[in-house]
Amino acid sequence: MPDLPDRISEWLLLLVKSQRSIAHLLINNELVLIQAGGELEYYGLGDLKHGDSASDQLPFLEGLLPLAETPFLLESVGMAGGAVADVHLFADEDRTWVVLLDVTVEHDQARKMQQKAYDMTLLSQREARLIAKLEAAHKELTLTHRDLAQSRDELLRVHTRLRKELHDAQHYVLAILPAPVVEPIAVDWLFVPSTELGGDSFGYQWIDGDHYALYLLDVCGHGVGSALLSITVANTLRSRALQNTDFRRPEAVLSSLNQAFQMENQNGLYFTMWYGVYHRPTATLRYASAGHPPPILVSGAREQRGKAELLPGAGCPVGILPDFPYESEECTLAGPARLFLFSDGAYEIMRPDGNMLEFEDFEEVLTRAVPEGASELEELLQFARDFHGSEELDDDFSIIKMTI
Amino acid sequence: MLQKKVCLLGGFGVGKTSLVQRYVQSIFSDKYLTTVGVKIEKKMVNVGAAEVALILWDIAGEDDITGIRTSYLRGAAGYFLVVDVTRGETLEVSKSIQARVTAEIGSVPFLFLFNKTDLQEQWDIPEQSVEDLKDAGHVVLRTSAKTGEGVEEAFQTLAQRMVL
Numbered sequence: 064m065p066d067l068p069d070r071i072s073e074w075l076l077l078l079v080k081s082q083r084s085i086a087h088l089l090i091n092n093e094l095v096l097i098q099a100g101g102e103l104e105y106y107g108l109g110d111l112k113h114g115d116s117a118s119d120q121l122p123f124l125e126g127l128l129p130l131a132e133t134p135f136l137l138e139s140v141g142m143a144g145g146a147v148a149d150v151h152l153f154a155d156e157d158r159t160w161v162v163l164l165d166v167t168v169e170h171d172q173a174r175k176m177q178q179k180a181y182d183m184t185l186l187s188q189r190e191a192r193l194i195a196k197l198e199a200a201h202k203e204l205t206l207t208h209r210d211l212a213q214s215r216d217e218l219l220r221v222h223t224r225l226r227k228e229l230h231d232a233q234h235y236v237l238a239i240l241p242a243p244v245v246e247p248i249a250v251d252w253l254f255v256p257s258t259e260l261g262g263d264s265f266g267y268q269w270i271d272g273d274h275y276a277l278y279l280l281d282v283c284g285h286g287v288g289s290a291l292l293s294i295t296v297a298n299t300l301r302s303r304a305l306q307n308t309d310f311r312r313p314e315a316v317l318s319s320l321n322q323a324f325q326m327e328n329q330n331g332l333y334f335t336m337w338y339g340v341y342h343r344p345t346a347t348l349r350y351a352s353a354g355h356p357p358p359i360l361v362s363g364a365r366e367q368r369g370k371a372e373l374l375p376g377a378g379c380p381v382g383i384l385p386d387f388p389y390e391s392e393e394c395t396l397a398g399p400a401r402l403f404l405f406s407d408g409a410y411e412i413m414r415p416d417g418n419m420l421e422f423e424d425f426e427e428v429l430t431r432a433v434p435e436g437a438s439e440l441e442e443l444l445q446f447a448r449d450f451h452g453s454e455e456l457d458d459d460f461s462i463i464k465m466t467i
Numbered sequence: 468m469l470q471k472k473v474c475l476l477g478g479f480g481v482g483k484t485s486l487v488q489r490y491v492q493s494i495f496s497d498k499y500l501t502t503v504g505v506k507i508e509k510k511m512v513n514v515g516a517a518e519v520a521l522i523l524w525d526i527a528g529e530d531d532i533t534g535i536r537t538s539y540l541r542g543a544a545g546y547f548l549v550v551d552v553t554r555g556e557t558l559e560v561s562k563s564i565q566a567r568v569t570a571e572i573g574s575v576p577f578l579f580l581f582n583k584t585d586l587q588e589q590w591d592i593p594e595q596s597v598e599d600l601k602d603a604g605h606v607v608l609r610t611s612a613k614t615g616e617g618v619e620e621a622f623q624t625l626a627q628r629m630v631l
Contacts, residue, residue, distance in 0.1 A: 118470060122509050125522045126472045126542015137538055139504020139527075147504060174503045181479050181501050184530070188554060192591065 079164075084146070088161040090117040094128050097158070106163055107144030123150065124161070130154050139170050147171075229287070232260055236290060239297060241266055248275055248341070249466040253440040254459070261459035262289030262334070263406045264297040273344050274311045276300075277465055280336040280381075281355065281406040285459070292332050296324065313338040313351035317381065317389040321353070326382035333382030337404055341396065346467070348402070351391045352376030358404045361430055362397065365439075365466075369401070369430045398467040403429055408458030409443070415452040440464060469519045471629050472542050473622075476535060476568065477549035478560035479528030482582040485612035486549065487525045490622050495613050502527045505539050512623065514630040521626060529560055537571045545576040545629040547621065552581050552609075553589040558596060576628035578606045580621055585611040 067075070079085070084105045089098035096117045103109050111120055118124045123140055134153035141147050147170040148163040233256070243251045250267050262282035270276050280296055282289040303310055305319040316338050326333045337358060339350035350358075357376065363369035374394065379387040396402065410425035428446050433439045440462060448454055475483040484502050488494050491508045506525045511518060526539050540546075546568060548561040561579065568577070579600055581592070600607050608624065610617035 119468075122470075122520075122522045123507050125470050126544065131541065135538065135541075137505070138536065141504065141506040170503055174501060177503055178501045181530070182499070185480055185499075188556070192554075 084163075084165040086148075086163040088117070088121070088163075089155075090124075090128065090159045090161065092129065092157040094118060096120060101163070105144060105165070106142040106146055106148060108142075121161075127152065128159055130159060133159075139166060139173075229260060232287070232290065236260065236264070236294060239294060239301070240264070241268070248343070250277070250463060251440060251466075252461070252463040253444055254461045255444065255456065256459050257285055257408065257456055260287055260290035261285055261461075262293050263408070263459040263461040264293040265404070265461060265463055266297055266301050267463070267465070268301065270303075270310045270340065273342055275341045275343060276310060276338070277341065277402075277404060277463065278316075278336065278338040279355070279404045279406060279461060279463060280334045281408075281459070281461070282332055282334040283380075284332065288330060289332060292324070292329055292334065296320065296334065296336075299323070311340050311349075312391065313340055313349055314389040314391045317351050317353050317378065318387075321379075321381045321387055321389070322385065324382050325385055329382060333380045335380045335407075337376070339402075339404075341465070341467075346396050346398075347393060348374075348396050349391050349393045350374060350376060351378060351389050353378045353389065354380035356405065356407050356410070358402055359426055359429055360394075360396065360400055360402050362400045364399050365401070365433045366435070368432050371426050371430045373426075374402075396467050400467050402465040402467070403462060404465070405462040406459055408456065408460050409447070409462050411458060412447045412450050413457060414450055420447075420450055469517060469630065470522055471519055471544040471626070472522045472524060473625060473629075474524045474526055474540055474543045474546040474568075475549060476526060476546055476561070476564050477528055478551070478554075478557040479530050481528060481549045481551040481554075481557050481561075482612050483528065483547075483549050484525050486547075486580065486582065486610065486618060486621075487523050489612040489615055489618050491523070493615075495615075497613075510622070512626050514623075514626050517630060519626055519630055521622065529564060535564060535567070537567070540568060540572050543572055543575060545625045547578055547580050547625065549580045549582050550592070552583050553586050553591050555591040555593075555596075558592055576625060578608055578621060578625055578628075580617075581607060581609045583611060583613070584609045584616060585613045 084102040086101035086103045086106050086108065088096060091097050094117050096111060096113055096115060098113065099111045103111060118128065123137065130152055134151060137150040139147055140150050146165055147167045149166050151162040151164065153160050240254065252265065254263065262285055265279035267275065267277045278300060280293060282293045299305060305316065305323065308319040309315050317336065320336070335355040336353040337350065337355040339348055341348050357373040360372045360374055361369035362372065374392070376392050378389050410420055410422055412420040428443055443462065444460060447456060447460060475487060477483055479501065480499060484500070485495060487508055491510050502525060504527055508523045508525065510521045510523060512521055524539060526535060529535050548565055550561050551557045565577065597607055606624065608617050608621045610621055612618060
């Protein structure tokens with residue numbers, strides 16, 4: 064404490080009294096209020112009763128008396144009257160003085176500053192939490208992206224392997240197709256699968272010295288399953304593996320196939336088929352159809368517009384009805400003529416505007432005169448592609464031409 | 468009549484004042500008003516056959532610069548450590564305060580109050596932290612000064628622990 068002149072001490076006392084509302088209390092060693100004075104009303108302490116328990120009347124004293132240390136200060140205590148006081152306590156022999164000094168103004172200023180600081184801090188903390196959440200989400204996304212990339216790479220490896228296997232299968236499918244022949248009967252063909260493996264297959268072969276068989280089948284759907292069934296049927300016919308079947312009789316061949324390849328045993332697959340046998344000595348064609356599009360017989364010289372005739376045949380696709388009674392038709396082929404046998408993919412061509420090629424238009428193309436050196440099958444394919452507006456057709460494009 | 472001094476402690480903005488207002492006056496305000504120094508309230512509560520006056524010391528929250536004033540703790544018979552469940556860091560603040568309070572006034576009953584449970588979607592405290600506190604023998608209660616959930620139970624529980 065500096066050694067102050069009495070006048071200054073008195074002046075300081077007057078200054079504090081004028082600026083601070085002061086109240087004072089005196090409590091004895093039995094914790095009874097024995098004296099109170101100053102601006103008690105200002106602190107909401109106007110009803111204090113001398114002689115009663117101090118802590119009952121002054122809750123902030125609970126647990127503080129007797130003082131463990133003196134003097135003792137409680138800063139910024141909110142009082143019942145709304146004022147805020149620094150509460151000073153000090154011992155005086157066996158009594159305790161309690162002095163209340165008003166700090167309401169300082170408290171309010173401090174509270175305003177603290178409010179701003181805390182508001183800012185809370186905002187900052189909230190922002191930090193949001194950033195942390197965003198970073199966690201980003202990290203998770205990055206990990207997911209990495210996992211996806213790994214999955215994609217693995218899928219790509221599998222896809223590449225499957226493509227190679229499909230490519231090999233496609234080669235096998237093409238390899239079992241018979242090569243075009245020129246004599247004694249000229250047979251040519253064109254086969255463009257819509258996917259790498261199609262459901263179409265065909266063949267032609269001599270059954271004996273007089274009978275020449277020609278057939279084309281179209282398994283429903285596309286892809287590996289359809290191709291496997293198509294190849295199996297083609298191999299069965301090529302090797303004449305149907306027991307007790309006269310391969311010169313088309314209705315017998317279709318009936319045997321129908322018995323052997325019922326769809327419930329073929330993963331739900333069935334197929335349409337046309338099977339014909341040309342008897343060369345009599346120029347007679349005997350044929351049967353299992354729901355297959357009718358072949359077109361174009362009569363006349365190749366260099367001139369020909370005359371088209373459909374070879375209709377009624378029959379249920381193979382695999383649907385086990386006991387379906389297939390029947391044969393018969394006609395005579397008078398040369399010069401060309402017999403076109405095809406699958407529905409050769410004429411069910413859709414234009415970009417959604418319109419389908421009319422069968423009559425397809426038929427008309429086949430009757431057109433063919434210039435010297437041109438391939439009418441290639442021209443037909445190009446016609447189909449032009450009509451479709453794309454090199455990729457929606458269905459297998461298969462067509463066989465037998466020239467008589 | 469028994470009188471017990473109870474302190475509410477914790478980081479700033481965890482809802483100490485709101486808990487006292489909910490308990491004493493049954494009111495709640497969404498507006499955050501910071502506390503400077505200490506505000507003292509009184510609430511009567513029955514513990515068994517005894518009537519107890521709880522002297523509630525709503526003490527300014529702790530921040531990075533200002534710690535709690537230990538002078539306020541003198542004579543406390545029990546205290547609450549209030550945690551804001553939407554701010555995980557306030558749990559660490561409360562645990563730190565608990566250690567200092569024990570050093571200052573010794574071992575007295577206290578409860579952890581996980582406050583603002585109405586903001587479930589903003590929960591920012593790992594469930595394991597709650598389990599760790601329970602494993603350490605501490606009592607953890609969930610409260611919401613906004614809805615009133617767990618508030619009465621919290622004060623009643625502490626009163627029983629102080630008296631019985």
